[in-house]
Amino acid sequence: xxxxxxxxxxxxxxxxxxxxxxxxxxxxxxxxxxxxxxxxxxxxxxxxxxxxxxxxxxxxxxxxxxxxxxxxxxxxxxxxxxxxxxxxxxxxxxxxxxxxxxxxxxxxxxxxxxxxxxxxxxxxxxxxxxxxxxxxxxxxxxxxxxxxxxxxxxxxxxxxxxxxxxxxxxxxxxxxxxxxxxxxxxxxxxxxxxxxxxxxxxxxxxxxxxxxxxxxxxxxxxxxxxxxxxxxxxxxxxxxxxxxxxxxxxxxxxxxxxxxxxxxxxxxxxxxxxxxxxxxxxxxxxxxxxxxxxxxxxxxxxxxxxxxxxxxxxxxxxxxxxxxxxxxxxxxxxxxxxxxxxxxxxxxxxxxxxxxxxxxxxxxxxxxxxxxxxxxxxxxxxxxxxxxxxxxxxxxxxxxxxxxxxxxxxxxxxxxxxxxxxxxxxxxxxxxxx
Amino acid sequence: xxxxxxxxxxxxxxxxxxxxxxxxxxxxxxxxxxxxxxxxxxxxxxxxxxxxxxxxxxxxxxxxxxxxxxxxxxxxxxxxxxxxxxxxxxxxxxxxxxxxxxxxxxxxxxxxxxxxxxxxxxxxxxxxxxxxxxxxxxxxxxxxxxxxxxxxxxxxxxxxxxxxxxxxxxxxxxxxxxxxxxxxxxxxxxxxxxxxxxxxxxxxxxxxxxxxxxxxxxxxxxxxxxxxxxxxxxxxxxxxxxxxxxxxxxxxxxxxxxxxxxxxxxxxxxxxxxxxxxxxxxxxxxxxxxxxxxxxxxxxxxxxxxxxxxxxxxxxxxxxxxxxxxxxxxxxxxxxxxxxxxxxxxxxxxxxxxxxxxxxxxxxxxxxxxxxxxxxxxxxxxxxxxxxxxxxxxxxxxxxxxxxxxxxxxxx
Numbered sequence: 110x111x112x113x114x115x116x117x118x119x120x121x122x123x124x125x126x127x128x129x130x131x132x133x134x135x136x137x138x139x140x141x142x143x144x145x146x147x148x149x150x151x152x153x154x155x156x157x158x159x160x161x162x163x164x165x166x167x168x169x170x171x172x173x174x175x176x177x178x179x180x181x182x183x184x185x186x187x188x189x190x191x192x193x194x195x196x197x198x199x200x201x202x203x204x205x206x207x208x209x210x211x212x213x214x215x216x217x218x219x220x221x222x223x224x225x226x227x228x229x230x231x232x233x234x235x236x237x238x239x240x241x242x243x244x245x246x247x248x249x250x251x252x253x254x255x256x257x258x259x260x261x262x263x264x265x266x267x268x269x270x271x272x273x274x275x276x277x278x279x280x281x282x283x284x285x286x287x288x289x290x291x292x293x294x295x296x297x298x299x300x301x302x303x304x305x306x307x308x309x310x311x312x313x314x315x316x317x318x319x320x321x322x323x324x325x326x327x328x329x330x331x332x333x334x335x336x337x338x339x340x341x342x343x344x345x346x347x348x349x350x351x352x353x354x355x356x357x358x359x360x361x362x363x364x365x366x367x368x369x370x371x372x373x374x375x376x377x378x379x380x381x382x383x384x385x386x387x388x389x390x391x392x393x394x395x396x397x398x399x400x401x402x403x404x405x406x407x408x409x410x411x412x413x414x415x416x417x418x419x420x421x422x423x424x425x426x427x428x429x430x431x432x433x434x435x436x437x438x439x440x441x442x443x444x445x446x447x448x449x450x451x452x453x454x455x456x457x458x459x460x461x462x463x464x465x466x467x468x469x470x471x472x473x474x475x476x477x478x479x480x481x482x483x484x485x486x487x488x489x490x491x492x493x494x495x496x497x498x499x500x501x502x503x504x505x506x507x508x509x510x511x512x513x514x515x516x517x518x519x520x521x522x523x524x525x526x527x528x529x530x531x532x533x534x535x536x537x538x539x540x541x542x543x
Numbered sequence: 544x545x546x547x548x549x550x551x552x553x554x555x556x557x558x559x560x561x562x563x564x565x566x567x568x569x570x571x572x573x574x575x576x577x578x579x580x581x582x583x584x585x586x587x588x589x590x591x592x593x594x595x596x597x598x599x600x601x602x603x604x605x606x607x608x609x610x611x612x613x614x615x616x617x618x619x620x621x622x623x624x625x626x627x628x629x630x631x632x633x634x635x636x637x638x639x640x641x642x643x644x645x646x647x648x649x650x651x652x653x654x655x656x657x658x659x660x661x662x663x664x665x666x667x668x669x670x671x672x673x674x675x676x677x678x679x680x681x682x683x684x685x686x687x688x689x690x691x692x693x694x695x696x697x698x699x700x701x702x703x704x705x706x707x708x709x710x711x712x713x714x715x716x717x718x719x720x721x722x723x724x725x726x727x728x729x730x731x732x733x734x735x736x737x738x739x740x741x742x743x744x745x746x747x748x749x750x751x752x753x754x755x756x757x758x759x760x761x762x763x764x765x766x767x768x769x770x771x772x773x774x775x776x777x778x779x780x781x782x783x784x785x786x787x788x789x790x791x792x793x794x795x796x797x798x799x800x801x802x803x804x805x806x807x808x809x810x811x812x813x814x815x816x817x818x819x820x821x822x823x824x825x826x827x828x829x830x831x832x833x834x835x836x837x838x839x840x841x842x843x844x845x846x847x848x849x850x851x852x853x854x855x856x857x858x859x860x861x862x863x864x865x866x867x868x869x870x871x872x873x874x875x876x877x878x879x880x881x882x883x884x885x886x887x888x889x890x891x892x893x894x895x896x897x898x899x900x901x902x903x904x905x906x907x908x909x910x911x912x913x914x915x916x917x918x919x920x921x922x923x924x925x926x927x928x929x930x931x932x933x934x935x936x937x938x939x940x941x942x943x944x945x946x947x948x949x950x951x952x953x954x955x
Binding site for chain 2: 273274278284288295302407445456467469471476513514518521528532537541543
């Protein structure tokens, strides 16, 4: 029998470094033991059969928006909506159906990090390309990732790089690059923001395709003084310059810690995550984090964000998100819970922990859960005698343990499988990765 | 007159109470009873906080329209002088703010100029965190009104935010405000209601976040039982606005819907002293002039309508509105017909109890600090007055040892 602390650690590995267990996976992880399961979680397989079976979405360059009140506007608007929906369903399917969870989990993390919203981009194509870039680099080298993101059409457009010229540099991208993407707040001065904005001038984006071009005439090639170094920078050299700074290692370690370990406890000094990131290798930092003693420390609990909660349900109930009836209803539920992939609320990404625990979200979660359960496979418990359902459901869903309070509520509903599972997935023990 | 009576309340909540009545661990009746027995006493002050997300350009809100430097600093973004709404001292309101101008003329608007905090932070997140936590110096995770909630007896109705995500503003260390989405809350009924209440009971085995998860579900039952029937009522009539096609000619927007719900609940006597509503979209790095006039038009119209609705209740003189944003914007325009992140901006306080007029000095366009407007008033001065003189609570526990105050209220 696994101890409670082993159950906690395996549940955390499953829910934080993936999107939760499929039926039977938690029980076999318990047999494997913590270290065996950890290395399985961290080892990305050569081929992921589940993920590779998902068809790429049909996303094309839709070109310029036709003039208002022309007959072309309606099919154009329909195509825009259709492509955005295909894009969203495609990614949700990848999260739910991948055999190995870490790559999608890291792509999800980086989407929240380089948070770009289709709300401003409008077109699906640039968002699709950005998502592929994030996935390619999700466990790669951060220097390469930062370079790729400087050249990402969606990010440039999102932060007004498209309009930033030598005559009047726009500071939006410059500031967020240092504050939110590479160094962290207050690790630079206002003068650095102004200087970097000049070095980042000259990019132009075709928004329908996400194509980025560089217009030398709009670029300020004069030397700037950035964080004490005077030189002529362009986007790539500025990005490289920021990434090698020690503050970058501190910041990325802090962000990983915030999303995977604890949003309230600070990153400890001399954290193993930071030292593992010395050469900017993301996979090494993630491995160090998963192996850190903090992963078994009881105080490092986290609330599961709505998308994480939804995807873990899909995995437990054998649901393909794009096949839910109807996709529009699914998107509406995600909206009500205030978390829809490709639509972060702002460039800082989504909030954490208590922000997801309002009375309003409690209501929507119950309604959403009810709707999902009608379309899911409940056989992992309906095939069991009522007497063993409560304990077996903890294993099915990857919950370390139920409190006596929750056991009491579950016992009341043990003869009604839909309500029983609804209570389980809305319980404090399931909402919180304890 | 629009205060919901005990009888009316019981009648309206009948369904929900009956459903819960079978529950052995029922607390719903008790909670409903408590709400009925303690509607907010008439005359109890109410604060409505309006947060403008994104950094509202203060210089294009309260505009130094006679200053040539204003026009030369931002030729693509400035408005034509004849469209602006002069309010004295060589200042004018944004062309979109006709409703606010009317309230100003009625002496119901205090404009505090140049509001900010020391060493302004140009990041949305840091600056909003500073405004909402009320702590420019050290980082704290509670909101200034969250600490007020902590200082009061537990009551999920005390402070309510419209929308499904709770702003940090209302997060306390022990307790937080409740979130109320537009359209209100729908609670489970029947067996599910009984089981959900069982599921959300306090458990001594709960960690901090699990306890918060349980509380959020408990609050769903208590808040919704009180709120749901009220939301079905028609909104209070806006007495000053003409009615067109059965609705008020005030336009419609998410902010106006939020304030509509607040108006209904205030009219019904909800025991709520603090309301939080918000509008986003103020991060006008590009193509600012039209966008901002539209957004400020929404703010101005929604508030004008809300104030008008309050007149048809008996609580018009109890309500004070405060409007703020995380920072103003850079004086000089950028190449995208927009402005980048700046520092200080005006704060608006609106209500019958407000002594209309200007407070704080208008930051000078010739004495910029690194291209930004100077901060002439600390926001804690305003918070201090809101806490002490409106919410009648000692400011010291909430703001620490901060002695500044902005006396924007009429003498009583």
